[in-house]
Amino acid sequence: MPSTSDRVATARIVGLDIVGPLVLYRVCRSAGLPTVWSLVASGCSPGLGVLIDYIRWRTLEVVGAIVLTGITFSVVLALISGSAKAVLLESAATTAGFGLLCFLSLFRRRPLMFYFVQAFRGGRHSDEGVGMESAYGTYRQTRHYFRTITIVWGAANLVQAAALAVIVQVVSTGVALVFNKTVPWIGFSLLFVWTYRWGMRMRAEVTALEEA
Helix, strand or coil, X not given: CCCHHHHHHHHHHHHHHHHHHHXXXXXXXXXXXXXXXXXXXXXXXXXXXXXXHHHHHCCCCHHHHHHHHHHHHHHXXXXXXXXXXXXXXXXXXXXXXXXXXXXXHHHCCXXXXXXXXXXXXXXXXXXXXXXXXHHHHHCHHHHHHHHHHHHHHHHHHHHHHHHHHHHHHHXXXXXXXHXXXXXXXXXXXXXXXXXXXXXXXXXXXXXXXXXX
């Protein structure tokens, strides 16, 4: 069964990363804000979660850094191009960038998905986060798990980025926004289920080793 922290994290994703942007876009358009800046404003909803985490921990997690990079990128695109399609392509660009970072992180001390799972479980300051640090340094199974899921997530995000780029070019702005805010999370959900189930098996193996 998912823990309380998992349920809270899921609720925040649904509220701030999926529903929030769609509602903000409609509110801004109804208020007469141009389409381009309505899109930019809608992208600021996930930033609220980053602010909450920063106030709570006084530190910026890797997830927050990626969110802020995406918001900044969309603002720059809006200022330079004034094109709604260009702003919508931010999602594809960010998704592709994430996929590339996954592969590049394999050469670092910790693969990128380690930090994402750690952030999902409350961040590096939480008891779960501290336990993950210890397990990664101690058990080969843990290191293999995080490296493998990082490769899979990286490949999936590159494919998804290509699909989003095509969608933006062939549908209306409103429809493209819905795709941008929902399709990635559908892919995320499928990957998450796989990651979670394997993670539970891996944790059981590690627990057995600790009790041996």
